Amino acid sequence: MKLSQKNLSTTQIIALGFFGAIIIGTLLLALPISSAAGTITSPVDALFTATTSVCVTGLVVVPTYLHWSLFGKIIILILIQLGGLGIISFTTGIMMLIGRKITLRDRLLLEDALNLDTLSGLVAFLRKIFRRTFIVEGIGAVCYAFVFVPEYGFLCGIWYSVFHSISAFCNAGIDLLGDTSLAPYLTNPWMNLVTMVLIILGGAGYIVWDDLLRIISEIRQNRIRPSQCFQKLHLHTKLALLTTGFLILFGTICVFCLEYTNKGTIGSLNFFEKFQASMFQSVTTRTAGFLTFSQANMRGTTVIVCMFLMFIGGSSIGTAGGIKTTTFAILALSTLSTVKGQKHLVAFHKTVPHKTVQKALAVTSVSFLVLCTAILALAVAETGSLTDIAYEATSAIATVGLSRDYTAKLDLAGKIIIILCMYLGRIGPISMAIAISSHEKPSLLSYPHEDVTVG
Numbered sequence: 001m002k003l004s005q006k007n008l009s010t011t012q013i014i015a016l017g018f019f020g021a022i023i024i025g026t027l028l029l030a031l032p033i034s035s036a037a038g039t040i041t042s043p044v045d046a047l048f049t050a051t052t053s054v055c056v057t058g059l060v061v062v063p064t065y066l067h068w069s070l071f072g073k074i075i076i077l078i079l080i081q082l083g084g085l086g087i088i089s090f091t092t093g094i095m096m097l098i099g100r101k102i103t104l105r106d107r108l109l110l111e112d113a114l115n116l117d118t119l120s121g122l123v124a125f126l127r128k129i130f131r132r133t134f135i136v137e138g139i140g141a142v143c144y145a146f147v148f149v150p151e152y153g154f155l156c157g158i159w160y161s162v163f164h165s166i167s168a169f170c171n172a173g174i175d176l177l178g179d180t181s182l183a184p185y186l187t188n189p190w191m192n193l194v195t196m197v198l199i200i201l202g203g204a205g206y207i208v209w210d211d212l213l214r215i216i217s218e219i220r221q222n223r224i225r226p227s228q229c230f231q232k233l234h235l236h237t238k239l240a241l242l243t244t245g246f247l248i249l250f251g252t253i254c255v256f257c258l259e260y261t262n263k264g265t266i267g268s269l270n271f272f273e274k275f276q277a278s279m280f281q282s283v284t285t286r287t288a289g290f291l292t293f294s295q296a297n298m299r300g301t302t303v304i305v306c307m308f309l310m311f312i313g314g315s316s317i318g319t320a321g322g323i324k325t326t327t328f329a330i331l332a333l334s335t336l337s338t339v340k341g342q343k344h345l346v347a348f349h350k351t352v353p354h355k356t357v358q359k360a361l362a363v364t365s366v367s368f369l370v371l372c373t374a375i376l377a378l379a380v381a382e383t384g385s386l387t388d389i390a391y392e393a394t395s396a397i398a399t400v401g402l403s404r405d406y407t408a409k410l411d412l413a414g415k416i417i418i419i420l421c422m423y424l425g426r427i428g429p430i431s432m433a434i435a436i437s438s439h440e441k442p443s444l445l446s447y448p449h450e451d452v453t454v455g
Contacts, residue, residue: 026043058173168290173402244315259274264294265297371397
């Protein structure tokens with residue numbers, strides 16, 4: 001993985017890496033062999049599909065199950081896996097697989113890409129990421145096979161199981177089941193459970209995985225007691241887990257209460273099925289994009305809740321999009337700390353550095369600004385209700401993939417806007433955080449302080 005002589009920054013390499021993968025994917029998907037009809041796919045539709053796959057979003061302008069051949073679907077699956085693992089991680093993993101030496105420069109790049117603080121054990125950590133990813137996806141495929149094999153036959157059922165396991169774990173939300181996605185399995189507890197677990201595991205982030213497995217290992221070795229589990233977790237893991245749990249519960253309760261009597265969504269289901277469908281919607285809204293009922297039939301208040309969940313997304317160094325759970329947690333705790341008149345942000349007896357609060361604020365502010373710009377641009381370029389447009393733009397920016405049946409209606413300008421949204425949504429918050437942490441230059445000057453009235 002040689003850097004160019006121009007000494008590109010990590011942010012630029014990540015952006016160019018995703019761009020390169022999208023272009024290659026576009027060229028492959030545009031080939032006649034990639035379409036079921038054996039014809040050339042429109043360059044814009046191929047570009048849209050490649051972008052939604054690499055950026056693990058899930059918005060589609062042509063039916064995945066109908067338009068693409070087996071070759072095209074395999075290309076989409078590879079792009080999803082590549083996008084889920086990350087360009088730098090995926091490339092480094094290929095280098096390791098073919099036995100190429102990982103240089104110090106490669107390690108430094110990987111450290112920045114994974115937003116870690118040390119080079120120690122970096123390659124071993126990457127190996128663990130790959131191993132655990134494929135193990136979880138394999139287990140997910142086996143679990144899906146109990147449903148898909150009896151329904152579609154052995155070979156087709158296995159293929160569907162592998163595809164949807166990778167798509168769910170990578171939080172892509174692309175499926176081969178038709179226009180209704182997982183709606184036929186709305187009341188199927190097994191399908192709902194397997195999909196939700198894969199989405200949550202993929203969205204939790206590899207740092208959380210590593211920390212939890214470390215705790216389990218220490219318990220087995222009798223180094224800590226089970227009652228000390230939470231106390232021994234790193235602050236990042238505590239915030240990620242608690243925020244994830246809170247958002248899932250919050251979303252479930254909101255969808256359950258707001259849609260309880262809505263016959264177009266969950267109103268006709270029994271109590272347990274309503275709760276199950278509400279939880280699935282809460283989980284998938286935060287970045288996955290699978291759906292079990294029509295998003296177009298949701299009430300306006302539910303749409304607002306879902307857009308809020310989309311914007312936050314999953315956790316850092318995972319397959320999810322959004323500003324990330326820890327970013328939201330830091331902002332919430334910082335606000336609470338300010339209200340209490342505290343000078344420092346303290347969480348679980350740990351002081352959070354001020355620069356971390358600044359990063360969280362920067363990521364959120366830039367993401368919100370991009371979202372507002374995208375909504376405005378889409379409203380100018382397209383016709384339709386502002387609710388549908390805002391939902392579409394939020395879904396693209398947060399790489400979620402849910403739509404109120406609006407994606408297929410997009411014209412050329414709208415498709416280009418959504419493509420840019422998906423691309424910026426995938427690299428934006430990550431690159432912003434890395435750029436801020438990687439290019440700090442201490443100032444040699446100290447200027448006088450002067451207060452400014454706010455609020």
